[in-house]
Amino acid sequence: MANKHKALVEIVLDKPRTLRYDLNALAEMEAKLGVSLQELDQLTMGVKQLRTFLWAGLIHEDPTLTEHEVGGWVDMDTLSMVNEKITEAFQLATGKN
Template sequence: MSKPYIILELDRPRRLRYGMNALVTIEELTGKPISKLDLNAVSIKDLRAIIYAGLVHEDKELTPEKVGELIDEHGDMENVAKKLGEAMTAAFGKGKGSGPEAVNRE
């Protein structure tokens, strides 16, 4: 069974998912281990990298810069941050029971 995902509305509905490859990408882009990331005190650069890592699985053409543009043009930072939190919670197994509308599986 694959990792759960959260729908993030940007230019289109996109599936925000944090599996093993996404977590490695976050560590590579931020230079920090996942265990040291504090999502309540993250830089904008790291936030963009984290969102990119969660989206690139379904669109290999994405870049961190393109994700920044999508958020600027179609996103609401408060909603993006909320969805990021939901996706991270789902990835680490604490999202079960939050309802089928919040966590999806492929």
């Protein structure tokens, strides 16, 4: 379920969490992936990029999370759902469909 006012998207990983792509998350993604905000939505998503997107969307709740920890919550059975939730949250945050 999404909260469009705060651009929050619920996701169940190790426990229920929310994805949020605020300015801090976007800055972290730019730094980790080496691309600008304009290039983020054009990025070819491999597993490493997907993990970075997921991690960045979760750090608003817990800044101590690591990409490795977050990556351990996703397997082949949940990969598609995670990708859909990331896409939904990123589109809400950036206003792009």
